[in-house]
Amino acid sequence: xxxxxxxxxxxxxxxxxxxxxxxxxxxxxxxxxxxxxxxxxxxxxxxxxxxxxxxxxxxxxxxxxxxxxxxxxxxxxxxxxxxxxxxxxxxxxxxxxxxxxxxxxxxxxxxxxxxxxxxxxxxxxxxxxxxxxxxxxxxxxxxxxxxxxxxxxxxxxxxxxxxxxxxxxxxxxxxxxxxxxxxxxxxxxxxxxxxxxxxxxx
Numbered sequence: 274x275x276x277x278x279x280x281x282x283x284x285x286x287x288x289x290x291x292x293x294x295x296x297x298x299x300x301x302x303x304x305x306x307x308x309x310x311x312x313x314x315x316x317x318x319x320x321x322x323x324x325x326x327x328x329x330x331x332x333x334x335x336x337x338x339x340x341x342x343x344x345x346x347x348x349x350x351x352x353x354x355x356x357x358x359x360x361x362x363x364x365x366x367x368x369x370x371x372x373x374x375x376x377x378x379x380x381x382x383x384x385x386x387x388x389x390x391x392x393x394x395x396x397x398x399x400x401x402x403x404x405x406x407x408x409x410x411x412x413x414x415x416x417x418x419x420x421x422x423x424x425x426x427x428x429x430x431x432x433x434x435x436x437x438x439x440x441x442x443x444x445x446x447x448x449x450x451x452x453x454x455x456x457x458x459x460x461x462x463x464x465x466x467x468x469x470x471x472x473x474x475x
Contacts, residue, residue, distance in 0.1 A: 274305040274354065279369045287346050287377045296323050296337040301347065305364065308347070309354035316351060320344055346377060349384035 280303065284294045300323040301316060302308045311319075320339060327337040339347075357363055400420040405413045 274309070274357075274364050274369075276366070277303045279366065280304050280308070283350065283369060283372055283377075286372055286374055287343075287350070288374070289343060292327075292335060292337050293339060293343065296327055297339075297347070299323075300326070305350070305354045305369070306358070308351045309358055311351060313348065313351070316347060320347070342381075345381055345384065349377070349380040352384050352387065353380045 277298065281294050281298065283305065284297060289297065301319040302311055308316075324338060327335070330336055354364065400416055402416045402420055403409055403412050
């Protein structure tokens with residue numbers, strides 16, 4: 274993830290032409306790790322600077338304009354690589370070599386689902402949690418679950434999982450996940466067995 278050439282190769286697979294690949298490396302970042310560590314707002318600023326500098330240069334063949342799909346792809350790659358770093362499951366050179374256009378499309382879909390969740394939780398009123406007493410357990414429990422379900426954690430997962438009744442890992446916003454007593458859960462390539470989740474649960 275620290276190799277510039279690998280980043281350029283991924284951009285090629287993602288549909289960036291030669292001028293666009295060079296521009297992204299020049300204005301945004303040079304490696305996948307750099308992209309992952311780049312705050313989202315800074316990535317937007319870098320893309321804006323790219324457009325200001327290269328959208329109207331002459332000759333016309335040297336112009337670079339990233340359409341919405343390309344901008345979303347950069348954010349999706351950023352989120353995927355950051356998840357990998359946070360899970361200590363870094364992409365190996367072989368993983369990067371094997372990335373296909375379909376994999377990039379999956380990353381875009383996961384990013385769009387995550388940002389949609391952010392949007393749909395905005396504007397919801399604050400939930401007042403009553404004081405816990407022997408006679409108000411049901412009201413307390415209901416309010417707590419409602420409050421946690423409106424809070425999206427670092428990995429785009431509602432915090433309601435903290436008070437789940439089952440010990441089984443549930444990640445409803447992620448794709449390619451198997452959840453059952455007999456199958457391991459997979460999150461961004463990291464296998465999590467029910468035993469591990471039980472020992473690490475709050």
